[in-house]
Amino acid sequence: MALRVCREDERDEKLEEQRLHHENSEAGYKSKREDKEAASKSWRGKTRTLGQSTTSKDAVDMITFDFQKNLETPNLFHNDVYYLRQLSTYSFGIHDCVATQGYLYLWDETTGKKGSSEVASCLHKFFTDFRSGAR
Numbered sequence: 001m002a003l004r005v006c007r008e009d010e011r012d013e014k015l016e017e018q019r020l021h022h023e024n025s026e027a028g029y030k031s032k033r034e035d036k037e038a039a040s041k042s043w044r045g046k047t048r049t050l051g052q053s054t055t056s057k058d059a060v061d062m063i064t065f066d067f068q069k070n071l072e073t074p075n076l077f078h079n080d081v082y083y084l085r086q087l088s089t090y091s092f093g094i095h096d097c098v099a100t101q102g103y104l105y106l107w108d109e110t111t112g113k114k115g116s117s118e119v120a121s122c123l124h125k126f127f128t129d130f131r132s133g134a135r
Helices: 008-042 116-129
Strands: 063-067 071-073 087-096 101-108
Touching (some): 101 116
Antiparallel strands (some): 071 087
């Protein structure tokens, strides 16, 4: 943030924006921690086996997901590669917050892009393969 070159009123406005941003982000992290704790507590004393068709109406699961950095293939570092076309490989990660287990889905740009359809496909595959029986 370039506060040194701002007028005083602009500087105060930018600092207030930053303070609000930090408050909002801390509130989001706090909410995530509370949700994760509630999901973990809901499974205490219960058997949680992924992939089986057991149900627990009072248990809750929590996952987080995000794309990771694109992987350029092949991974070369000399000057000739700068002028050549590399193949992008996409990496989509899902983290099961209750089991503290991560799952990674990979595909290259010839198979699909990084759109909502690919996200939906990864989530569908995850929920189909790793049913926990929670609501």
